[in-house]
Amino acid sequence: MIRMVGVSKRYSNGMLAVSDINLNVEKGDFIFLVGPSGAGKSTVIKMLLKEENCTKGRMYVDDMEITHLHRRRVPFLRRKMGVVFQDYRLLPNKTVFENVAFAMEITGATAREIRKNVPMILSVVGLADKQKCYPNQLSGGEQQRVSIARAMINNPPILIADEPTGNLDPETSWDIMKILKQINRRGTTVVMATHDKDIVDIMQQRVVALENGRVVRDEMGGLYGYED
Amino acid sequence: MTKWEVYTVMKISQLGYTIRESVKNLWRNRLMSFASMSSVAATLLILGIIFILILNISSLAQGAKDQFDTIQVYLVDEVDGQQVENIGEKLYELEGVKEIYFETKQEALSKMKMEWDENGYLLEGLEENPLPNSYIVSLYDIGYAEYVVSEVRMISGVEEVKFHQDVVIKIIEVANYIKNIGMVIIFVLVAISTFIIHNTIKLAVNARKREIGIMKYVGATSWFVRWPFLLEGTLLGMFGAVLAIGVLHIGYSYTYSLFTSKFYVLIAAYLVSAKTVTSDLLIIFMVIGSGIGALGSLLSMRRYLHV
Numbered sequence: 371m372i373r374m375v376g377v378s379k380r381y382s383n384g385m386l387a388v389s390d391i392n393l394n395v396e397k398g399d400f401i402f403l404v405g406p407s408g409a410g411k412s413t414v415i416k417m418l419l420k421e422e423n424c425t426k427g428r429m430y431v432d433d434m435e436i437t438h439l440h441r442r443r444v445p446f447l448r449r450k451m452g453v454v455f456q457d458y459r460l461l462p463n464k465t466v467f468e469n470v471a472f473a474m475e476i477t478g479a480t481a482r483e484i485r486k487n488v489p490m491i492l493s494v495v496g497l498a499d500k501q502k503c504y505p506n507q508l509s510g511g512e513q514q515r516v517s518i519a520r521a522m523i524n525n526p527p528i529l530i531a532d533e534p535t536g537n538l539d540p541e542t543s544w545d546i547m548k549i550l551k552q553i554n555r556r557g558t559t560v561v562m563a564t565h566d567k568d569i570v571d572i573m574q575q576r577v578v579a580l581e582n583g584r585v586v587r588d589e590m591g592g593l594y595g596y597e598d
Numbered sequence: 599m600t601k602w603e604v605y606t607v608m609k610i611s612q613l614g615y616t617i618r619e620s621v622k623n624l625w626r627n628r629l630m631s632f633a634s635m636s637s638v639a640a641t642l643l644i645l646g647i648i649f650i651l652i653l654n655i656s657s658l659a660q661g662a663k664d665q666f667d668t669i670q671v672y673l674v675d676e677v678d679g680q681q682v683e684n685i686g687e688k689l690y691e692l693e694g695v696k697e698i699y700f701e702t703k704q705e706a707l708s709k710m711k712m713e714w715d716e717n718g719y720l721l722e723g724l725e726e727n728p729l730p731n732s733y734i735v736s737l738y739d740i741g742y743a744e745y746v747v748s749e750v751r752m753i754s755g756v757e758e759v760k761f762h763q764d765v766v767i768k769i770i771e772v773a774n775y776i777k778n779i780g781m782v783i784i785f786v787l788v789a790i791s792t793f794i795i796h797n798t799i800k801l802a803v804n805a806r807k808r809e810i811g812i813m814k815y816v817g818a819t820s821w822f823v824r825w826p827f828l829l830e831g832t833l834l835g836m837f838g839a840v841l842a843i844g845v846l847h848i849g850y851s852y853t854y855s856l857f858t859s860k861f862y863v864l865i866a867a868y869l870v871s872a873k874t875v876t877s878d879l880l881i882i883f884m885v886i887g888s889g890i891g892a893l894g895s896l897l898s899m900r901r902y903l904h905v
Contacts (some may be wrong), residue, residue, distance in 0.1 A: 419815070441904075448817035459812045463626050475615050476818040520816065 371397045371528060371559045372418065377427035379413050379583075387413040389583040390427070395561065397527070400554045402570050403563040404594055405580035411563040414580070415532050418561075419453065420444045432527060449477060451528040452521025452558075456536035458513040460505040460520075466492065467501040470520045477524060491519045495549055511542035518549055522558070529553060531562040535569065543569060570594040612822065619826035624833060630802040631834060637798050638838025638890060639845075641791030642883050645784060646846045649879065652780045653870050659773035661868035666762040666769070669746060671733040677755040682731065685755055689733055692749055694742025699734045703727045730757060740766060792890065799831060799894040807902040820903045827895045835891025839883035847876040 372395040379388040388410040395401055403411045416422040417429065420439055428437045432450055439447060460469050470488045479487075492498050495515040505513055514534060521529055531550065535543035547569055554560045564570060570577060570593065577592030578585060587595065624631045671689065673682065682700070689698050701709075706729040711718040735750075737743060743761060750759050803810075813823045851872040858869070 442819070445814070445817045445819040445822075448815065453815055455815075459808075459815065461809055461812055463623075463809070472813070472818075473816050475612075476813075476816065476822050478612065481614075 371395050373430040375428045377424045380425045400560045401576045409580040410583040450526050451530050452526045454517050454521050454531040454534045456533035458517045466503050466516050473520045473523045491523050495519045510538050528559045567594040616825040620829040634798045634834045635838045637795050638835050639841040642842035648780050655776050658868045659769050662769045666766045669735040670760040672730045672758045674757045694737050696736045696738045701732050703729050796894050800898040803898040810902045831891035831895030832888040835887035839887030843880050
């Protein structure tokens with residue numbers, strides 16, 4: 371589903387953020403991207419989203435090469451990947467319903483499809499009764515669930531989560547992880563960058579550890595392996 | 599590359615979204631909307647005032663030129679009909695003469711009575727008509743004036759030649775001067791206000807750069823994000839234009855009616871009517887306003903779209 375072959379990224383200020391990464395993520399995988407700050411986790415995610423271009427190597431998503439993707443095709447790549455961020459990134463002027471509906475509107479979905487699908491996904495993440503709320507009226511965990519709903523509304527084959535539990539307390543974090551695991555169980559490939567040792571250790575998934583821009587460990591059912 | 603997508607600039611299904619979104623955003627950011635609209639309106643208002651001034655000055659100058667553009671040739675009272683005809687022929691043969699008109703003593707008197715209007719009765723007391731017969735000579739171009747005047751003076755039977763060349767030239771000079779200054783002022787104003795409007799819109803867009811970024815992350819195309827902003831800017835510009843036109847119309851109608859009713863009527867005859875001005879300006883302002891608005895939002899959001 372995702373393949374990176376000898377990928378490096380050097381920023382224009384000369385810093386080598388990622389160096390010669392090889393990574394192969396199969397369909398239906400759940401992988402944790404771990405490592406200390408500045409190890410290159412964010413850069414990897416940015417390259418997948420084409421916010422940054424790699425400076426060496428080749429990248430594939432869903433059997434399509436995205437190494438050199440025309441700027442105008444980037445939005446269509448992003449529609450194959452639901453994205454969840456640490457800071458939720460909800461549109462502050464839109465209600466919960468509108469935030470999720472927006473992801474459908476950009477694909478040209480009809481109003482009827484939107485009215486049918488949005489409440490459905492909102493009840494999956496347990497927010498059926500909050501549709502008319504604005505983001506600032508919700509708790510952190512609720513906001514993150516909205517952003518998961520938005521990421522999954524178009525049924526993308528891949529879900530990318532960049533520290534989705536970073537701003538949440540442990541209990542809420544587990545609620546979010548349950549939802550992510552549930553999404554994964556239905557066949558969606560999940561890539562999650564995280565600092566959360568407990569979560570990684572308990573979930574027992576494939577762990578890819580980065581250090582100084584290199585993959586230092588890639589094991590199934592792995593542990594977090596750092597003391598923070 | 600696979601057959602992922604066909605990108606059109608705007609799909610039909612997006613039209614509803616675009617309209618809804620831009621109207622909603624206008625209202626949600628009403629303070630910024632108002633600021634942008636006001637700066638467009640203020641610019642167009644000043645532009646309109648100068649425009650109206652220039653229009654009226656040209657019209658006045660044209661009127662004045664028409665009045666003073668002729669050469670009046672007064673004849674000695676003693677000449678008889680045959681001589682009058684001969685003089686007319688000589689006049690007509692001169693280079694640059696467009697047409698001549700013979701004005702008799704009687705005509706001159708009744709014309710004067712007309713011009714004096716209410717005071718015309720004063721002329722009734724005259725025992726004898728003191729006004730001379732005259733030829734009114736109009737020229738193809740004012741450039742012939744000097745030559746024609748000097749030739750006419752040599753014709754016998756001509757008492758006096760009257761020509762307000764200096765007045766005409768002065769009027770034209772002044773009118774051109776004002777027009778040029780007006781053009782410069784308009785140019786400077788447009789430059790300044792484009793800058794101000796650009797900044798206002800930039801401020802408005804800047805407040806929403808996070809929003810733009812999020813939309814792009816979710817997979818919206820640049821045009822999908824752009825359209826509502828574009829429509830918003832266009833609408834703001836148009837509202838500004840309508841506002842400016844409204845104020846101009848009210849203000850100018852008032853001034854115009856002041857001139858026609860209370861002040862010098864002779865000047866008022868050359869003023870451009872309020873209706874003509876505003877209907878002319880409406881289309882121009884709509885185009886300029888929406889153009890500034892659309893361009894402003896396009897330029898301001900450009901750098902936030904590269905996410």
